[in-house]
Amino acid sequence: MDAAKGLEVPSETLEAEVKAFFDSAPPLQNSDGxxxxxxxFIQRNSSPSANGKARRIVCVTSGGTTAPLEQRCVRYVDNFSSGHRGATSTEYFLKAGYAVIFLCRKGSFQPFCRSLPDDPLLECFKPIDESNIQVCEAYSEAVKRAVVDHHTAVTGGLLLKLHFNTIFEYLQMLQIIAVSMRCIGPRAMFYLAAAASDYYVPWKEMVEHKIQSGSHLLDVKLVNVPKMLSVLRKDWAPLAFCISFKLETDANILLKKAGAALEKYKMDAVVANELSSRKEQVVVVTSAEKVLVMRNKSDADNDVENPLIKLLSDKHGTYIEHPGR
Amino acid sequence: MDAAKGLEVPSETLEAEVKAFFDSAPPLQNSDGxxxxxxxFIQRNSSPSANGKARRIVCVTSGGTTAPLEQRCVRYVDNFSSGHRGATSTEYFLKAGYAVIFLCRKGSFQPFCRSLPDDPLLECFKPIDESNIQVCEAYSEAVKRAVVDHHTAVTGGLLLKLHFNTIFEYLQMLQIIAVSMRCIGPRAMFYLAAAASDYYVPWKEMVEHKIQSGSHLLDVKLVNVPKMLSVLRKDWAPLAFCISFKLETDANILLKKAGAALEKYKMDAVVANELSSRKEQVVVVTSAEKVLVMRNKSDADNDVENPLIKLLSDKHGTYIEHPGR
Incomplete structure (x- = not known):
């Protein structure tokens, strides 16, 4: 998302853009459900737990959104994101005692499945005869842990998974989640790791049918998606602890852009990550400091998300005690 | 792909376009492997089998290709395709006695897994205690069949799976496959069910870093991907039996476009399918006839690919006897 100060959109313009975005979006299926x-989920996790305090709830968004180019969609602009960051972070948030609303792209990485191959059923199991199968020795422990830990989190009411494909679905669902979480005030965290489209074709300007390939050149004109971080902070969930992400491929502009986003969208922290090193290190940018967070390389199983979630959970704890901003 | 006769590209222009496409493409990883x-795979399936004849080999392409917008790719234009058609067809080709080279998009549907949920490991298994799992009763049979049938086909040397993401990878791999299959002449079939990008940004014209979102409008200019069907037919695999697909959302133009593609690219058949009805019926267009192929609705487990592969296999058999075109 854009963070250049000079391009600040006046708030009445932003409101009009947001209204136009939602008015033109195809209605979300099953929004009541x-x-x-x-x-x-929120009610279940709002009664005091063992330590006498109600559990914190984090909404983790994960994976990339698509921007369709046709109403009966054949082509779309997609944002690269495997969803690894969001899935891994979800595991550490659960370990840290959070309940997690995991809003993810269909088909992206799922929590507890990181150490498994892409196609775990076909690659981790083998037949023992014509009609019986067993798990391959090499994956035995990873498969068991994935099924047991995932099942425990879901049936224990600590993990709620919701899915999106398009930028329209993502932002409509984010709004519903934020408004639902408003009642828990500063106990709510938003950890916005999804790669949301910056540009889209407004639904009403979209052609109905597949774009024909007769001409030599295809000229696709997309407009900016309204800056929903501002709206999330200001209107949807004003008391929540909000973390956004800034991904760049050019390390030279990364920290500057992260700092600008922090200020512009009034985030509590921005996690700055560079595409090629994002699994090794990130920088957490807050108004007070910039903290370099690195993976513990002495432990092969360790992830940068382990110290990252520890740091953010601490900061969230401090914020809950003193929610003033 | 474009099928308008008026826009025919002279062959020397096409050759130059094809050369430019491959010259500019990032080199394929592991092409020797x-x-x-x-x-x-081809050698193993070329010795005479039980009936004294060598096995036929089909290359099934499946899923959509991406066209990156940045060299260090964050955004790309994607083509919708779950890969259901290709995965299902592969099962019926194996049943019909073919060996199958399955060239598919990473993450798309895999053969033998159609009746399973999106995330089969997490959804089909449950813990029985802290450290043991079992398959859920409802999926027991489907899971066993998927693992056993898939394993049998792969270890039996009848199914070779290769994966792509981008249009560059797809076309480079298709070329390698076609050239490798040239030695088996008319015994080769190409069943091109993948949704290949019509438009791309040439690698050398692509920006290196993530496109910044500062401006209100993103104007993406893509150029036509050279018509590789012509090259496949003419240069890569002149004796193979070639089936291409035509998908449209507008039924009114579908058959006309399929017929034009048949003639322009000198395919042996074009399978015409309309987005909304593609799982119920298709039309097989050849120079002699148009055959409507429908799913047998009296059997819930039946697929339109069952009669479709039967029909194409018959036509391929006739072609092998009389390969003149």
Whole structure:
């Protein structure tokens, strides 16, 4: 998302853009069902737990969104994101005692499945005869842990998974989640790791049918997606602890852009990551400091998300005690 | 792909376009390893089988290709395709006695897994205690069949799976496969169900870093991908039996476009399918006739690919006897 100060959009213009975006979006399927699931999840996790305090709830967004180019969609602009960051972070948030609303792209990485191959059923199991199968020795432990830990989190009411494909679905669901979480005030965290489209074709300007390939050149004109971080902070969830991400391929502009985003969208922290080193290190940018967070290389199983979630959880704890911004 | 006769590209222009496409493409990783796998697979399936004839080999392409917008790719234009058609067809080709080279998009549908949920490991298995798991009753049979049938086909040397993401990888691999299969003449079939990008940004014209989102409008200019069907037919695999696909969302133009593609690219058949009805029926267009192929609705487990592969296999058999075109 753009963070250049000189391009600040006046708030009445932003409001009009946001309204136009949602008015033109195709209606979200099953929005009532989603709201109901969220309300139950938030209520279940709002009664005091063992330590006498109610559990914190984080909404982790993960994976890339698509921007369709045709209403009956054949082509779309997609944003690269495997969803590894969001899935891994979800595991550490659960370990840290959070309940997690995991809003992810269909088909992206799922929590507890990181150490498995792409196609775990076909690659981790083998037949022992014509009609019986068993897990391959090499994956035995990883498969068991994935199924047991995932099942424990979901049936224990600590992990709620919701799925999107398009930027329209993503932002509509993010709004529903934020409004549902408003009642828990500063106990809510947003950890916005999804790679949301910066540009889209407004639904009403989109052609209905597949674009024909007769001409030599295809000229696709997309417009900026309204800056929803501002709206999330200001209107949807004003008391929540908000973390956004800034991914760049050019390390030279990364920290400057992260700092600008922090200020412009009034985030509590921005996680700055560079495409090629993002699994090794990130920088957490807050108004007070810039903290370099690195993976513990002495432990092969360790992830940069381990110290990252520890740091953010600490900062969130401090914020809950003193929610003033 | 474009099928308008008026826009025919002179052959020297096409050759130059094809050369420019491949020259500018990033080199395919592990192309020697892929060639070796292919040579072994084709050789293994070229000795006479039980009926005294060598096995037929089909290359099934499946899933959509991406066209990157940046060299260090964050954004890309993607083509919608779950890969269901290619995965299902592969099963029926194996049943019909073919050996199958399955060239598919990473993450797209895999053969033998159609009746399983999106995330089969997490959804089909459950813990029985802290450290043991079992398959859920409802999926027991489907999971066993997927693992056993897939394993049988792969270890039996009848199914070779190769993966692509970008249009560059797809076309480079298709070329390698076609050239490797040239030695088996009319016994080769190409069943091109993948949704290949019509438009791309030439690698050398692509920006290196992530496109910044500062401006209100993103104007993406893509150029036509050279018509590789012509090259496949003419240069790469002149004796193979070639089936291409035509997908449209507008039924009114579908058959006309399929017929034009048949003639322009000198395919042996074009399978015409309309987006909304593609799992129920297709039309096989050849120079002699148009055959409507429908799913047998009296059997819930039946697929339109069952009669489709039967029909194409018959036509391929006739072609092998009389390969003149």
């Amino acid at each position: 989603i709201t109901q699931q969220l309300d139950q | 892929i060639t070796q796998q292919l040579d072994q």
